[in-house]
Amino acid sequence: QKEVEQDPGPLSVPEGAIVSLNCTYSNSAFQYFMWYRQYSRKGPELLMYTYSSGNKEDGRFTAQVDKSSKYISLFIRDSQPSDSATYLCAMSAGIGSQGNLIFGKGTKLSVKP
């Protein structure tokens, strides 16, 4: 079992839909959780960052972390064609030697006009 599991999709939705992306993980030491967005042939860019459990909202994006279930989610409201990209979850046990990010495979999202 990989440390971080993420359904690679692809996921296709109509413009304006609510998108739900999620990851599960096995390492209970993870306490920093991130979502990165990656456009084709580009590097990942940080979208959302959450420490420990709870919710965080930023515009149309909401990140949720449930450490008891080892499950994290990213919700995109009012999805736009410009949201079409691969979404990568990433997590870390902290700074120092355990600060390295462990990524999921990424979910490819396509938002159709």
Add this chain to the structure above:
Amino acid sequence: DTGVSQDPRHKITKRGQNVTFRCDPISEHNRLYWYRQTLGQGPEFLTYFQNEAQLEKSRLLSDRFSAERPKGSFSTLEIQRTEQGDSAMYLCASSFPARQVFYGYTFGSGTRLTVV
């Protein structure tokens, strides 16, 4: 200084040749990371530096790979005797952990290596 810069953007090389990639991190960031990403996969950790010290290497980093960050600024990743399995996107990232807070990394656009 607007972000992490990687050069070249794309490199095509013949099997057996050596290649070297360069990464210029965000200037105030003291940590620099190298990741590798193959098609359909998330980035996988290769190695990281704090200032000029290489603090950790993944088992993915075979002895054909070497990374340096001589003055704690830019870094180079060299692959010797390239193999077709080395074809991937090589991503560099930097960060500045302070006060026990972790804010994730800033990635460059990557160097896409194709070994033919």
